[in-house]
Amino acid sequence: MADKVKVGFLLLGGCAGCEMAVVDLSEKLVDVLQHIEVVFWAPTAADVKYTDLESMEDGFIDVAFIDGMVRLDEHIHMANVMRKKAKTVIAFGVCAALGGTAGMGSLHDKNDLFEKAFKNTPTTDNPDGVFPQPQCLVDGKYDLTLPAYEDKVRTLNQIIDVDYYIGGCPPHHDHVAAAVTALLTGNMPPKGSWITNGKAVCDVCERNPAGKENGQGRAMVNQILRTIEGEPDKEICLLQQGYLCFGPITQGDCGGLCLKVNIPCRGCGGPIPGNHDYGAQALSTIGSIIKNEEITHQLMEKYPNLAKFFYRYALPSGTLPRRM
Amino acid sequence: MSFTPNIVGFACQWCTYAGADLAGNLRAKYPPSVKLIKVPCSGRVKPEYVLEAFARGADGVLVGGCHFGDCHYKDGNYKTKNRTDMLSQLLEDMGFDPRRFRQEWISGAEGQKFAQVITEFTEELQELGPNPLGGQE
Numbered sequence: 001m002a003d004k005v006k007v008g009f010l011l012l013g014g015c016a017g018c019e020m021a022v023v024d025l026s027e028k029l030v031d032v033l034q035h036i037e038v039v040f041w042a043p044t045a046a047d048v049k050y051t052d053l054e055s056m057e058d059g060f061i062d063v064a065f066i067d068g069m070v071r072l073d074e075h076i077h078m079a080n081v082m083r084k085k086a087k088t089v090i091a092f093g094v095c096a097a098l099g100g101t102a103g104m105g106s107l108h109d110k111n112d113l114f115e116k117a118f119k120n121t122p123t124t125d126n127p128d129g130v131f132p133q134p135q136c137l138v139d140g141k142y143d144l145t146l147p148a149y150e151d152k153v154r155t156l157n158q159i160i161d162v163d164y165y166i167g168g169c170p171p172h173h174d175h176v177a178a179a180v181t182a183l184l185t186g187n188m189p190p191k192g193s194w195i196t197n198g199k200a201v202c203d204v205c206e207r208n209p210a211g212k213e214n215g216q217g218r219a220m221v222n223q224i225l226r227t228i229e230g231e232p233d234k235e236i237c238l239l240q241q242g243y244l245c246f247g248p249i250t251q252g253d254c255g256g257l258c259l260k261v262n263i264p265c266r267g268c269g270g271p272i273p274g275n276h277d278y279g280a281q282a283l284s285t286i287g288s289i290i291k292n293e294e295i296t297h298q299l300m301e302k303y304p305n306l307a308k309f310f311y312r313y314a315l316p317s318g319t320l321p322r323r324m
Numbered sequence: 325m326s327f328t329p330n331i332v333g334f335a336c337q338w339c340t341y342a343g344a345d346l347a348g349n350l351r352a353k354y355p356p357s358v359k360l361i362k363v364p365c366s367g368r369v370k371p372e373y374v375l376e377a378f379a380r381g382a383d384g385v386l387v388g389g390c391h392f393g394d395c396h397y398k399d400g401n402y403k404t405k406n407r408t409d410m411l412s413q414l415l416e417d418m419g420f421d422p423r424r425f426r427q428e429w430i431s432g433a434e435g436q437k438f439a440q441v442i443t444e445f446t447e448e449l450q451e452l453g454p455n456p457l458g459g460q461e
Contacts, residue, residue: 277371281370283411287410320375324418
């Protein structure tokens with residue numbers, strides 16, 4: 001028991017999909033469990049409390065996987081506790097690494113979001129307009145508290161020191177397996193790196209026209225289509241058909257899964273190495289393969305909010321990380 | 325009191341940078357508000373550079389390139405145009421005033437135009453006031 005690697009999982013502001021990816025290791029997980037011991041997994045899988053983590057001695061956990069973005073004061077607190085208790089912290093999944101889709105919430109203020117979430121959605125029944133409060137007195141005697149809502153979404157590395165990053169929404173389980181194997185064998189990149197094969201989605205995509213002998217070659221984007229406007233051809237590169245795809249700038253640890261089911265890449269894998277602002281790079285790349293100004297304007301008409309388009313998974317990690 | 329805005333200017337070495345040079349030779353007058361950064365081509369300016377300049381407090385950013393058809397690398401400025409149009413929209417979608425971001429075609433022979441662009445841009449920025457993001461200095 002003693003020489004097993006102690007692992008902890010902590011979910012912040014996320015959907016627990018990344019933790020499902022761990023469970024999806026299935027038979028591999030059984031093998032892996034001979035080498036690791038899960039000492040903390042909250043608030044999802046294990047029956048442990050936050051106080052259990054707080055009472056561990058510092059550096060007790062060898063590797064901590066933290067998934068989800070940071071939006072509540074509770075997230076900030078728990079991330080800090082986990083940093084103290086763990087020797088290595090991995091930002092697990094795109095939310096922890098770049099902010100994730102929830103990061104787009106930073107383009108709206110708290111009122112907007114609360115009105116939408118707790119009042120204006122068709123399925124919400126809230127005639128009195130009650131919103132969650134950080135503190136509430138029930139029946140005059142029960143003093144209840146909820147975590148307070150921060151004014152913007154943050155990535156994990158904006159709160160604590162992060163050792164490694166793993167992209168994906170969620171990370172593909174084969175990628176998780178590769179990462180865990182690398183961890184157990186000590187075959188890790190320098191601190192601060194993404195754990196990735198370093199290849200772009202295009203590199204692993206079967207549609208990639210480069211180097212193919214079918215005479216297709218690379219061509220500029222000469223029209224803009226959205227997936228709601230029709231079904232793309234299953235063989236041809238989506239970009240060349242006009243469906244904007246972020247494959248060229250996204251890490252392809254997923255094996256190009258979305259492309260296999262005719263869906264363009266939206267960048268959950270995180271930026272390929274050497275790039276610090278995903279959305280700006282997406283804009284740059286798309287801008288350089290669009291045929292002319294007219295098509296650019298077609299794009300701007302069809303996509304009503306470019307910030308949400310280019311920064312789908314990465315807004316809080318951007319140079320301008322929120323609505324200004 | 326009007327302030328002197330801080331403009332970060334990315335200037336293509338084949339045209340706008342030469343245009344700025346010519347403005348100097350012509351003794352053209354323009355406000356001392358622009359800090360020029362020479363780039364090989366306006367297409368070299370990553371949108372990230374522009375965002376970074378704003379994040380660090382630049383009041384305005386100017387990208388200067390060659391007129392269409394004049395690009396030393398054939399189509400660099402067409403790419404610039406695609407990007408700057410989208411970038412302006414992106415800034416607006418992020419709640420940042422896109423008037424702070426300007427893209428101009430200034431050839432090596434247009435020293436006067438360079439001076440005029442800087443003068444106009446400076447005046448516009450004076451009306452808009454300082455960059456709301458503050459910056460480091």
